Amino acid sequence: MVSGKRCYAFVGKKGLRKGKVLASLMRIMEKEGMFLKKSDILANSAEAHAVGTRLHIEHVPA
Numbered sequence: 001m002v003s004g005k006r007c008y009a010f011v012g013k014k015g016l017r018k019g020k021v022l023a024s025l026m027r028i029m030e031k032e033g034m035f036l037k038k039s040d041i042l043a044n045s046a047e048a049h050a051v052g053t054r055l056h057i058e059h060v061p062a
Helices: 018-031 045-054
Strands: 006-012 035-042
Touching (some): 006 045, 018 035
Parallel strands (some): 006 035
16 A cells, blocks of 8 residues: 555656656656655666665554
């Protein structure tokens, strides 16, 4: 269940129309009920990893 979860949306810097792709991703995530706290266009996988280590993610036991 992803409804009501706080999320972070990002796309890679490579490719065309990055802003439009990010907007589409955010719209789809919001339709699923996710609450987007932040979005960004990241340059590479190293930057994505660095951002991921700084995120505060709550793990809910199953």
